[in-house]
Amino acid sequence: MRSTQCIALSQPDIDTLQRVFDNICAEHHWPRDSEHARRHARMLIDEYLAGTTNEQLLLVVGRWFASRLPAETSTSD
Structure with missing residues (x-):
């Protein structure tokens, strides 16, 4: 299992990551x-x-990274 470092991120760091995350999610309709x-x-x-x-x-x-992810399958309940 991979461990993520426990380092505090500054607000500008978080803002940068959030913009990138939002952009990728929007591009892929996730x-x-x-x-x-x-x-x-x-x-x-x-x-x-x-x-x-x-x-x-x-x-x-x-x-x-997004291009390498397998297609997400949807399930209906």
């Missing part, structure tokens, strides 16, 4: 509480903590 969105949020935070703090680069990495 509800923000979907499994794809949660995986994406985790990946973006990990990438940010690893040193990719430029918003445009995060978008590039985020789009690449």
Whole structure:
């Protein structure tokens, strides 16, 4: 299991991550509480903590990561 570092992010850091996350979710029509969105949020935070703090680069990495995710299947109850 991969562990995410416990480092406090500043408000500007959070704002950057939120913009990228919202953009990717909108591009892929993902509800923000979907499994794809949660995986994406985790990946973006990990990438940010690893040193990719430029918003445009995060978008590039985020789009690449999204293209690698399997299609989300919907189930009806």
